[in-house]
Amino acid sequence: MSREKAAAPRRSIDWSDVHRRLEQVRHAVENDGTPDAQETARILAARAQALATPKLAESDGETIDVIEFLLSGERYGMGFTYVREVFPLLDLTRLPCTPPFVLGIVNVRGEIVSVVDLRKFFDLPENGLGDLNKVIVLHSTAMTFGILADSVAGVRTVPRSELQPSLPTLTGLRERYLLGVTGDPMVILDAAKLLADPRLVIDESVAP
Amino acid sequence: MEKNDEAFRKRLLATFRNEAAEHVQALSSGLIALEKTAAPEERQGIVETVFRETHSLKGAARAVGKGEIETLCQSMESFFSLLKQGKASLSAGQFDLLNETVDVLSALLGSVEEAPTKAQLAAVRELRQRLSGNGPRNTEAPAPVVRNDIPPDAQAPPSPSPPEDTAGVAIGPTMGKTLPDPPPLRGGDTVRVPVARLDAILFQSESLLAAKLTAHQRVMDIRAAQSDVIALARQRARIAPEARALLRRLERREPGNRRKGDTRLRRLLEYLQQEDDFIKTHAMRLEALAKAAEHDWRSLGSTADGLLDDVKMALMLPISSIAEVLPKFVRDGSRSQGKDVDFRIRGAETEIDRRILEDLRDPLIHLVRNSLDHGIEKPETRLAAGKPRRGLIELSASQIEGGRIEIVIADDGAGIPLDKVRDVAHRLQLAPPSGNGDAGSTALDDAACLELIFQSGVSTSPIVTDLSGRGLGLTIVREKVERLGGSVSVGASPAGGTRFRLVLPLTLATFRGVHVRCGEREFIFPSAHLTQVARVARQAIATVENRETIPLNGQALSLARLAQVLDIPADKAQARTESVQLVVAGTAENRIAFQVDEVLGEQEVLVKGLGRQLRRVRNIAGATVLGNGRVVPILHVPDLLKSARHAAPSPEPATDADAARKSLLVAEDSITSRLLLKGILETAGYNVKTAVDGLDAYTQLRTEPFDLLVSDVDMPRMNGFDLTAKVRADKALADLPVVLVTALSSRADLERGAEAGANAYIVKGSFDQSNLLTAIRRLL
Numbered sequence: 001m002s003r004e005k006a007a008a009p010r011r012s013i014d015w016s017d018v019h020r021r022l023e024q025v026r027h028a029v030e031n032d033g034t035p036d037a038q039e040t041a042r043i044l045a046a047r048a049q050a051l052a053t054p055k056l057a058e059s060d061g062e063t064i065d066v067i068e069f070l071l072s073g074e075r076y077g078m079g080f081t082y083v084r085e086v087f088p089l090l091d092l093t094r095l096p097c098t099p100p101f102v103l104g105i106v107n108v109r110g111e112i113v114s115v116v117d118l119r120k121f122f123d124l125p126e127n128g129l130g131d132l133n134k135v136i137v138l139h140s141t142a143m144t145f146g147i148l149a150d151s152v153a154g155v156r157t158v159p160r161s162e163l164q165p166s167l168p169t170l171t172g173l174r175e176r177y178l179l180g181v182t183g184d185p186m187v188i189l190d191a192a193k194l195l196a197d198p199r200l201v202i203d204e205s206v207a208p
Numbered sequence: 209m210e211k212n213d214e215a216f217r218k219r220l221l222a223t224f225r226n227e228a229a230e231h232v233q234a235l236s237s238g239l240i241a242l243e244k245t246a247a248p249e250e251r252q253g254i255v256e257t258v259f260r261e262t263h264s265l266k267g268a269a270r271a272v273g274k275g276e277i278e279t280l281c282q283s284m285e286s287f288f289s290l291l292k293q294g295k296a297s298l299s300a301g302q303f304d305l306l307n308e309t310v311d312v313l314s315a316l317l318g319s320v321e322e323a324p325t326k327a328q329l330a331a332v333r334e335l336r337q338r339l340s341g342n343g344p345r346n347t348e349a350p351a352p353v354v355r356n357d358i359p360p361d362a363q364a365p366p367s368p369s370p371p372e373d374t375a376g377v378a379i380g381p382t383m384g385k386t387l388p389d390p391p392p393l394r395g396g397d398t399v400r401v402p403v404a405r406l407d408a409i410l411f412q413s414e415s416l417l418a419a420k421l422t423a424h425q426r427v428m429d430i431r432a433a434q435s436d437v438i439a440l441a442r443q444r445a446r447i448a449p450e451a452r453a454l455l456r457r458l459e460r461r462e463p464g465n466r467r468k469g470d471t472r473l474r475r476l477l478e479y480l481q482q483e484d485d486f487i488k489t490h491a492m493r494l495e496a497l498a499k500a501a502e503h504d505w506r507s508l509g510s511t512a513d514g515l516l517d518d519v520k521m522a523l524m525l526p527i528s529s530i531a532e533v534l535p536k537f538v539r540d541g542s543r544s545q546g547k548d549v550d551f552r553i554r555g556a557e558t559e560i561d562r563r564i565l566e567d568l569r570d571p572l573i574h575l576v577r578n579s580l581d582h583g584i585e586k587p588e589t590r591l592a593a594g595k596p597r598r599g600l601i602e603l604s605a606s607q608i609e610g611g612r613i614e615i616v617i618a619d620d621g622a623g624i625p626l627d628k629v630r631d632v633a634h635r636l637q638l639a640p641p642s643g644n645g646d647a648g649s650t651a652l653d654d655a656a657c658l659e660l661i662f663q664s665g666v667s668t669s670p671i672v673t674d675l676s677g678r679g680l681g682l683t684i685v686r687e688k689v690e691r692l693g694g695s696v697s698v699g700a701s702p703a704g705g706t707r708f709r710l711v712l713p714l715t716l717a718t719f720r721g722v723h724v725r726c727g728e729r730e731f732i733f734p735s736a737h738l739t740q741v742a743r744v745a746r747q748a749i750a751t752v753e754n755r756e757t758i759p760l761n762g763q764a765l766s767l768a769r770l771a772q773v774l775d776i777p778a779d780k781a782q783a784r785t786e787s788v789q790l791v792v793a794g795t796a797e798n799r800i801a802f803q804v805d806e807v808l809g810e811q812e813v814l815v816k817g818l819g820r821q822l823r824r825v826r827n828i829a830g831a832t833v834l835g836n837g838r839v840v841p842i843l844h845v846p847d848l849l850k851s852a853r854h855a856a857p858s859p860e861p862a863t864d865a866d867a868a869r870k871s872l873l874v875a876e877d878s879i880t881s882r883l884l885l886k887g888i889l890e891t892a893g894y895n896v897k898t899a900v901d902g903l904d905a906y907t908q909l910r911t912e913p914f915d916l917l918v919s920d921v922d923m924p925r926m927n928g929f930d931l932t933a934k935v936r937a938d939k940a941l942a943d944l945p946v947v948l949v950t951a952l953s954s955r956a957d958l959e960r961g962a963e964a965g966a967n968a969y970i971v972k973g974s975f976d977q978s979n980l981l982t983a984i985r986r987l988l
Contacts, residue, residue: 073973092879093839094729095818096774097826103880105818105831107839110411112831114819117880131951132880145821148880203823206850 063157064179066188069136069149072119075186076149077158079179082191084137084144086152089115098202103148106135113137115146116200140195158182217272218321224272225320231265232317233532234258236310240535243303244550252292259288265313276324276332277316283339284309304543307536309335403562406523413519414814416512418837423505430501434494441487448484451477520561520715527605527615528556530569534576538601541580548587548597549580554604560613561715564692568615568712571685571696575617575708576601578682583621583706595620607714615710618701626657658698662686687846691829693719693815721813721832721842724791725806726770727778730840732813732832733791737845739799740792741807746785758790758801765792765801768852774827777890778805793845800852815842827851870988871895871912875905875919875931876949885918885949888977889984902926906934909941916988918980921950921961929964936965945987947980 066077067086087108092115094104101121105112115135118124135146163180177197179188194200238258245251266281284306291298298306312331316324324332455477458470535551542549560568584590584599591597601619608614662682689696694712701707721732722741742760749756749767756767767790771778790801813832818825829844872894876882882898889896897912899905901923909917917935921928928948935941947968948961961969968983 089879091838092883093831093841094883095822095825095828095841096729096776097828098822102822105822105839105841107833107837109408110414110816110833112816112819112833112839114821116821131878133878143820145819201821201823202825204826205824206826206847206854 062161063159064188065155065157066186067136067155068153068186069134070151070153071149072124073150075153075184077156077182077186077188078136078138079188079191080155082138082140082195084139086134086136089133089135089148097204101200102202106146108137113144113146115148117148119148121200138191138195140192143195143201145195145200158186158188163188220272221320224268224274225317227268228265228277228313228317228320231261231268232310232313235261235265235313236307236536237532239303239306239310240539242298243539255288255291259285259292262288274316274320276329277313280309280313280316280332280335283336287339305335305338307539309339406519410519410523413512413516414833416508416515417814418833420505420509420512423501423508427498427501427505430494430498434491434498437487437491437494441484441491444480444484444487448481451480455481523562524559524715525562525565526557526559527565528553530565530572531556531603531605534573534603537573538576538580541577542584542599545580546586547580547584547599549584549599549601551576552600552602554602555606558605558607558613560605560712564712564715567688567692568710571688571710572603572615572617574682574685575710576603578708579617579619579621579706583619583623585622589622608711611714613712613714615712616707617710618707619705620701621705623700623705624658624661624698629657629660661698662696691815719813719815720810722791722810723808723840724770724789724804725808726774726804727776729776730808730838731770731804732840732842733793733802734829734842734845735810737793738791739795740790742790742792742801743787744790745787749788758788760790760792760801765799766852767801767803768855770802770804773802773848773851773855794849798849800849802848802852813840813842869893869895870915871897872916872918872984873897873899873905873908873914875899875902875917875923875928877901877920877923881920885980888980889918892981892984894984902928902931902934905931909935909944910938914944916945916947916984918947918949918984921948921957928966929960932961932964932966947983947987949975949980 065080067080067083068075068077070076085108089106092104092106095102101117103115103117103120105114107113113135117132131150132148134149134152136149136152137144137146160180162182164183166175166178166181177189177193179190181187235258238254238261242251242254242258245254262281262285266278266285269275269277269281287306312328312335316328316332319325455474458474458477461470531553534553538549538551579601584601585593585595587597590599599619599621601617603615603617605613605615662685686696689710689712692712694710696708696710699707699709720735722735722738724731724733740760744758744760749758750764751757752764757764758767759765769778770791788803789805789807791804791807792799792801794800811834813834815830815832817830818828827844827847828841829847830842831839832842833839872889874882874885874889874896876885876898877900882900886896886898897908897914899908902919903925905917905919906926908914917931919928919931923931926934928950932946932948935944935946945967946965947970948966949970949972950957950961951972958969967987970980970983
C-alpha cells in the first residue's frame with residue numbers, strides 16, 4: 001500500500017526512454033566504454049570541423065564579443081576589444097577638483113589610471129549599495145580609463161541580430177552610448193564612443 | 209579567413225608606416241641639408257643618401273601595395289638619379305617641388321590605412337608630371353659666382369639655375385649634424401622594441417623601488433620583534449635565579465617531608481628553565497633572520513637601483529630625434545613669411561629621457577616659432593640694420609653640471625622690444641606704466657620685464673599670425689618645462705637677438721616633496737615651490753580686511769586652508785588644537801601660507817601623469833606612488849596660489865558641539881561602499897572611522913571607544929557574523945549596538961545575524977540611506 005502511494009506521483013515514467021538508456025549503457029559496458037572505429041572517426045571529424053571554424057569576431061558584423069558586468073543590479077556589456085584588463089579595486093586615491101564621475105586614480109603596475117563611476121556619469125539613481133570593487137580598464141589608441149563594476153560575469157558572444165535598439169527604461173545619457181539591448185536583458189554600451197567622448201576628459205586649469 | 213588577411217594587412221601597414229616615416233624624415237632632412245650645402249662632393253653624398261631613402265621607400269610601398277606612394281617615389285627617384293649623374297644643382301623652385309612631394313608623401317602615410325582620396329591622387333599625378341618635366345639638366349658650365357641679390361623665396365619658374373646659397377655662409381661643421389649619419393649599427397647589434405613594451409619595463413622597474421622600501425620595512429619589523437624577545441629574555445633572566453633557588457629548595461627537601469603540590473611546582477619550574485633556553489634560541493634565530501633580511505634588502509636595493517638606471521638609459525634618446533623636424537619647419541615658416549633664415553643644431557647627439565623629450569617637442573617648436581615670427585626680421589630690415597640678410601636661429605643642447613641638460617634657442621633677430629612689453633603689461637594691468645614719474649621705484653626693470661613675457665596674454669605681436677602671437681604660447685612653454693622639473697629663462701643673445709635657456713633634468717627625475725595630510729587625504733607639495741614649513745599658535749591668526757593673515761618672520765602672510773582651497777572635508781578634530789601647521793608656498797610678495805592638518809615628512813618622489821583621461825586637473829600637477837604603493841596627488845602650486853586668492857574669505861569652520869558627537873565605526877571591505885557609508889554618516893553628523901575587515905574592526909573597537917558599529921557581513925579574515933559574536937562575547941563591548949549591512953537577504957541570514965547578536969539588519973539591495981540613519985538613531 002505504502003509503496004504504491006510513494007510511486008503514485010511518478011506515474012508518468014517513460015519506459016521506452018528507460019529501456020533506450022539501459023541499452024546505451026549496456027552497449028557502452030560491452031565495448032568497455034570505447035566507441036567503435038566508425039564512431040571515433042565521426043566524433044573526430046566533427047571536432048576538427050568545430051575547431052577549424054573561425055570564431056566570429058566583432059569586426060565581421062555578425063556577432064560581438066562583450067565583457068559582461070553588473071552595475072547597480074543591471075547587466076551591461078561592452079566590446080571586448082576595448083578591454084585591456086580587469087582587476088579588483090583594492091586601493092583608490094580620490095582627487096579633488098574633479099567632477100563626481102571621476103572616482104579617483106589607481107596605480108596599475110606603476111601606471112596611473114583614472115577610474116570612472118558610470119552611474120554618476122550616466123546620472124543613474126543610485127539605488128542599493130553595490131560592491132563596486134572591480135575595475136575594467138578600457139583603452140583605445142588615444143585614451144585609457146577604468147570603469148567601476150559590481151562584478152564581472154565573463155565574456156560572451158552576442159549575435160548582432162539579437163540586439164534590440166533600445167528599451168523604454170533606458171533614458172538620458174546612457175542611450176547615447178547604447179549599442180543595443182539583448183533579450184536577457186543586457187545593455188550593450190559602445191566602448192568606442194565612450195573612449196572618444198570629450199565629456200569624459202578633464203582639462204582645466206585655474207583662471208588667473 | 210578573410211578577417212585574418214585583413215588583420216595581417218593592418219599589421220603590415222602599421223609596420224610600413226613606421227618604416228616609411230623614418231625614410232620620409234631622412235629624406236626631408238637630406239633635402240634641407242642639400243639646399244644649404246655648396247661643396248659639390250658633400251652635395252653628391254647627400255644626393256646619394258636621399259636617392260637611397262627614396263628607393264627604399266619605393267620598395268616598401270610596393271610590398272604593401274601602396275601604388276600611389278610607389279609611383280611618386282619612382283618619379284622622385286628618377287629625378288635624383290639624373291641629379292646623381294651630373295653635377296646638377298637645383299633651383300629654389302625645384303627644392304620647393306621636392307619639399308612639396310615630401311609633404312604629400314607624409315600626408316599619404318598619415319592615412320595609409322585608407323585608400324587615397326581623389327584629391328591626394330590628383331596631387332600625386334600633378335607632382336609626377338612636374339617632377340618628370342622639371343628634372344635637373346646637367347649644367348655643364350661651372351656654377352657661376354653666387355650673387356646675393358637673388359630673392360631666395362622667389363617662386364621662380366622651375367629652371368636650372370645656380371644654387372642660390374652663398375658659399376660662405378652657414379656651412380660650419382655643425383651643418384653636417386642635421387644630416388642623419390648612416391645608421392652605424394644596422395644589423396645584429398640593435399633590436400627594435402615597441403615603446404609600449406619599454407614603458408612597461410620601466411613601470412615595473414619603478415615598482416621595484418616600492419619592493420625595496422617594503423624590504424626595508426620588513427627588516428625594521430624583524431628588528432622590532434627581536435627587541436621584544438630580548439626584552440622578554442631580560443625579564444626572565446631577572447626571575448631565573450629565584451626560580452633556580454626555589455627548585456633547589458624543593459630538591460633538598462626530605463622525601464618524607466614533601467608536600468602535595470611539590471611535584472607540580474617542580475615541573476613548572478623545570479618548564480620555565482627550558483623556556484629560557486627556548487627564548488634564547490629564538491632571539492638568536494631572529495638575529496640571524498634580521499641579518500638575512502638586511503642582506504636581502506641591500507641586494508634588492510642595489511639591483512633595483514641599477515636596473516632602474518639601466519632602463520632609464522635604454523629610454524634615452526638624442527635631442528636630434530625631435531629636433532630633426534625643426535629644419536623643415538624653419539624652412540617652410542621662413543618662406544611663407546618672406547624671411548631668410550638659417551637653422552643650426554648643436555649637440556644634437558645629447559641624450560635625454562624619452563619621456564622628457566616627448567613633452568619637450570611642443571615647447572621647442574614653440575620657441576623656434578617664436579624666434580622665427582618675432583625675432584628674425586625681414587631681409588630688407590636686416591640689411592638696413594647692417595646685419596647679414598640671412599638670419600640665424602640656433603638650437604644647442606649640452607649636458608651641464610648636476611646631471612642636467614641645457615637647451616638654448618638663440619636668434620640674431622631684433623630681440624624683445626621691452627617698451628612694447630611694458631605697454632602691454634600696463635594695458636593688462638600687470639605692471640605700472642613705464643616711465644611714469646618717479647624713476648625706478650615703479651617702472652619694471654629689464655629683467656622683470658622680460659619675465660613678463662611668460663605671462664598669458666602678453667604678446668608683442670601687433671597681428672595674430674597663423675604661427676604665433678596669441679600671447680599664450682610662452683605661458684604654456686613655462687608650464688610644460690616646469691612640470692618636467694626644469695626651468696626656462698629668457699635673455700638677450702650675444703648677437704643682439706633673443707635667447708631662451710631651458711634647463712632640464714636628464715631623466716624624469718625624482719624631486720623632493722613635502723608630504724602633508726589634510727583631513728583624510730594626503731598630498732605632496734613640491735619642495736621647490738615652498739619657502740618654509742612652520743607651526744604657529746592659533747591665536748596668532750588675525751583677520752585683516754576680512755582675510756585671515758598670520759605673522760611669520762615679521763611679515764603678515766595671507767592664510768588659506770588647503771582643505772577649503774581644494775574643497776575637501778577637513779579634519780574637524782584639528783580645529784581644536786592650539787597651534788596650526790603651515791606650509792608657505794610661492795615667492796616674494798606672492799607668498800601664501802597654506803594650513804594643513806599635518807606634515808608627514810619630506811621625501812623623494814617621482815612625478816607621474818594622471819592618465820590620459822585627466823589631462824589637466826585644477827590644482828593638481830600629477831601623482832606619485834609612495835614606497836607602500838599608495839598613490840598621492842602632487843599639488844600644482846601656481847594653481848593653488850591663484851585658487852587661494854579666488855577662494856572666498858571665510859573664517860575658521862565652526863566647531864559645533866563636536867565633543868558631544870557620537871562616533872561610529874564602519875567595517876566594510878569594498879572601498880567604494882566604505883567611502884559611501886562614511887560619507888552618508890558624516891553628513892548626518894557622526895564622527896566616523898573605518899575598518900577594512902572584521903579583524904581590523906575588532907582591533908579598533910578594543911583600542912578606542914565607539915558608540916555604534918556598522919558592519920558588512922561578507923568580509924575577509926573575519927566576517928560580520930563572527931565580528932558581532934566576538935563583540936557580544938567581549939565584556940567591555942557587549943553593549944555596543946551593531947548594525948549589519950549585507951547583500952545576503954535570506955531569512956536564514958537574518959536569523960543568523962540576530963543569533964550573533966546584531967541589533968539591526970539592513971539589506972544592500974534595497975539600501976536607502978534613510979533606513980540606515982533611522983536604524984542608527986533608534987539605537988543610539
